[in-house]
Amino acid sequence: MNAISLTHLTKSFPTAGRVVDDLTLRVRQGEFITLLGPSGCGKTTTLRLIAGFEFPDSGSVSVAGTDVTDVPPYRRPVNTVFQDYALFPHMNVEQNVGYGMWVARLPKREISERVAAALQMVGLSEKAAARPSELSGGQKQRVALARAIVRRPKVLLLDEPLSALDAKLREAMQVELRHLHRKLGITFLLVTHDQSEAMVMSDRILIMEAGKVVQDGSPLDLYDSPASPYVADFLGTSNLIPGNVHATELDSIRVKAVDALFRVRTRGRSLPTSANVTLAIRPEKTEVIAPESSPVGTPAQLTGRIIEHFFHGGMLRTAIDIGLPLPFLVDTQIKSAAMQGQQLPPGSPCRLRVDEDSIVAFAGSHRP
């Protein structure tokens, strides 16, 4: 039995057009699944269709094996953590968390016990009497979470729950959410546009584009084998450079791109000789080297000129002009201060050594 099952789900809005387009999706019981995509890709609408805030034009929604397509939200066994938390401003924390049980007319004692337990779980026991306006962003987030899980839903829907938090808090909450998921054993469906958030927390990520799922897999699968330049660029950073198939071999091809010749694994794709391809090269799989430090003529190397270095904590991002409209990005782990001092200054010519195994080739030319 699937926790969530969406079948040929379609939803249009008068102004925005078709936002969810023939979407079919199965979520297993207990899974932590993430809908990932840029704003406007239909991920939030999908979540709202599952929650029952919207009704589909066609297709069906079922939760825990029951068709709920036409069931109003208040009769669905799902709960939602809203992006802006949507706490009731006129109730205190305790009343917010207990609301769902209060409207269901549960006994007062049971309510207070469960509310206390939920607040303890999110570490807000001492704030029970506070009003939402007296809480910090992170605390509001926890109240929203407690409010949603206290009813023990079959599925917990999280609509960009961390987007309003600052970076540090966000990371802490990611860990906590993951932990909570394991502890509760509830199916989590997260909607986010933050790829790192998706990768940190999810068992499975669905990348959405224009109302459709374009790739579905574990974070690692998606990162290593993006199905399209769109995915490659969306998950992490990729340098997308145009190339041309020079020769084909058994399970790899030789691609001429700019001034280099790469051997690229085909990964089952059929890419015939002289076909136009796009290569996705991860910045961290590339190394900047001084022009003289390697024998001239090594084919799998791009040449260029350093534009600028950007310091990113433990990592240095270097932008390099290789003659394409967009600079080529290279990430270098900085292990010591000395290493930072050894970098070539902006303006110097350089060579780029790419880990050929990590390159992914896509048919056709794409403009990122």
Place this chain on the structure above:
Amino acid sequence: MSMVGNSRQRHDGIDIGLKLFTFMVLAALYLPIVVLIVFSFNDNQVTTLPLRGFTLDWYRRVFSNEDMLKATYNSFKVGLFATAITLVVGTAAAFAIDRTDFPGKNVFRRLVLLPLVLPGIITGISMLNFFRVLGFTLSLETVILGHATALISIVVTQVYARLQRINRRIEEASSDLGAKPWQTFLYVTLPSIRTALFGSGLICFTLSFDEIPVTFFLTGRDNTLPMYIYSTLRKGITPEINAIGTIIVVASLAIIVLSVRLLQDEKR
């Protein structure tokens, strides 16, 4: 340097001028009210200066003037009923404008808001025509209907403005947490628009309590207080009117202060 100093001085001059002007406008606003109150205690039939002496006689007369008391009672009745209707119908109208789409919605919106700027006399006369066609007997009930129609727009604008500002997600959250639509309305939506309802209800009541043009055309045997005052005003100014005016002023101030306090308490 000196230039900066000069310009600052000039600006201070403008500031002081502005504040003085504000003070004078406020003084002018309250001058009639002060006059009203002062003459209600003046021991003279004619309302002219100089003041003659202090008396509570006018108040005694107010409380023994049966017609005036009856009219006051009628005004309370009209105000309460009209306010209740405007709150119910006006809130529904605000919801309809905010949340639904139906053919003719724009016409509806314009029509329902029209009385806000429409001279009361037009509302009064059109409804007089209407009641006459229907063969209604003019009475306090027709006045109530007239007031409600004229004042609904106030509730609509206030509640609509509030609805636009409230976070729709909290209603979804309520529904998500298992609240049936009526529960969501009662426990989440209504509390969110409560102050708007309270405020507009207060305004409607006071405006209805004070209404002349609509009442003028729609009232039957019974007088409301303003109609009573209106007819006595032409008959002659007596400090009795000042006395009842002072009572109204004090009562309305008390209501305002009370309601402001009440709303503040709730926010806390």
Place this chain on the structure above:
Amino acid sequence: MKRIVRNVALAAASASLGMLAFSALAPAQAEGQLSLLVWEGYADPSFVKDFEAESSCKVQATYVGSNDDFAPKLAAGGGVYDLMSVSSDAAAVLVAAGFVEPVDVSKVPEYNNVYESFRTLPALNSDGQVWAVPFTWGANPFIYRTDKIATPPDTIAALWDPQYKGKIGMWDDKSMLYNTARMLGIADPFNMSDEELEKVKAKLIEQKPLVRKYWSTAGELENLFASNEMWISYTWGGLMLNDLKKQNVPVAEFTPKEGADGWNDNWMIAKGSPNIDCAYKYINFMMSPKGQCGVSTVTGYSATNPVAAKTCMTPEEFKAKHQDDISFVEKLHMWQAPPRIDVYTNTWNAVKAAP
């Protein structure tokens, strides 16, 4: 707190809707509530108290400021008023419009004691029916402040005298046309030609800068005189003089050499009145000595029932009010209904509208 407010609001809303529905079904007027549409002085507490005590009817009065107020008030819908005090010149219109019930004179024992000249007025008797019971009459002279105007004026033209600029009062009523016409020497003020009306209108517009206020009720005029806003004005003979003297305002009346307006007021019963019994009781009370002298004392007007009047007035008073010699009425310019009444009202409105 919030729950209380919420519950109170809800309870109030539902209760009031319910009550409104209920009161719409309930009969609109309580029996025995006599609603009068009258001139000031005709429902004075001094005698109404007695009436209420002996009849168990409650009296509630709305005052008119003009004879032209009756028809519109009745046109706005029936059931509001029971009894009206209409001047003879306005009676025919109400009859024609079907706003009034015929009077059953057999229920008015004093009817036959009324001066015959009033009783038989054509305006009050048509279609073989009696439509009204005459109960009072009087003249409308002019009034002035004796402390401000030393020499008593003797002409209507005094109201055009620039030395009283800003202190002149006129009644907000079409009868101002009659006066002005009389001053201008127009033969029949009640049936003027268009040119004559134009002349009257021009004269009245010429007067506007001198006028303080067009007043419409006795109380208003009294107040204007008492607060020194007005020194000279048209007046309803007797009533205002009495009231102002009571307030120690130095005033006197004068009858202009052009003559004074005369009028008589009559009780008429509104069509569809739910209180016919009380209406007849009030008519009878007003025709009795208590009513005839009650009104006369309050207003200074004359009575129409000399039999009743004789029992309650002193002989001097009886004479002073011309009760002994009703031919006095012939010296007055009794109001008549102008055949072109709408043109007259329009002319008066045009005067008021003019800059």
Place this chain on the structure above:
Amino acid sequence: MRASTREAWLKSALVLPPLAWTLVFMFVPYAIMFTYSFYTRKYPTFVPDFQFGNYIALFQDVQYRQVFLRTLKIASLVSLFALLLSYPVAYCLVFKIRSLRLRMALYMAVIVPLWVSYLLRAYTWKTILGSQGVLNSFLVWAGILAQPTDLLLYNQFSMVITLVHIFIPFMFMPIFTSLEKIPRSLIEASKDLGVGRGWTFLKITLPLSLPGVMAGFTFTFCLSFGDFVAPFLVGGPDGFMIANIVQSQFGTALNWPLGSAISIAILAIVLTVISISDRFERSGRLDLG
């Protein structure tokens, strides 16, 4: 039942009562009034007809034109003076009063007279401006006047004063709201760019507050345009306004068809004013809160 169907039911349950109300108590009465305006008067009643005589009379009879023009003049003067008085006060409150509590208290102080009976405020002006009124006695006492003047009461001056006093809150509220909505950063930015206070006001504050000014002007103009109590109480022989004409057509003149035609004309004028102000500000609404 499908959830969407149920929702549709709920929504129509919401829409229907107010819709029915406006239909029955506004649309139908206006329609009746419109119909009456083509009827023929037959003193003292009127008969069904379809003729434009009532409208033609409005244009041909000079008295209606005179009164319409006078009413326009009075309403414009009232709106103008109310604006001139309200704007500086609103500006002062928003920009010169730093304490939020004090600002709200002063705001309430301007609004509170709204709760004091309209009629009583009009009437009190009579007490103040009369020949023996407060102002006259003061002026004589202060030696400014040798004797009381008649020029204060029962004329258009007293009407304008009274109406300005009555309608100031309606002008003040929207202006205050619109001024308060202007982000301070805009004004600071302007000053930061070296623009003086005068120019900052003319180029930033004033244009941004225009919607409030328009809304206030619309309210004040429309409400004073239809007033019939002030002319009645404090107006003189030249104080007749259009609403008094309507009143007299439904009263003494007993000409309901003409009265209806004039009402329709007022309705048209008000609608014109609203749509003009709507052009300036789409959401021109009054915040009475």
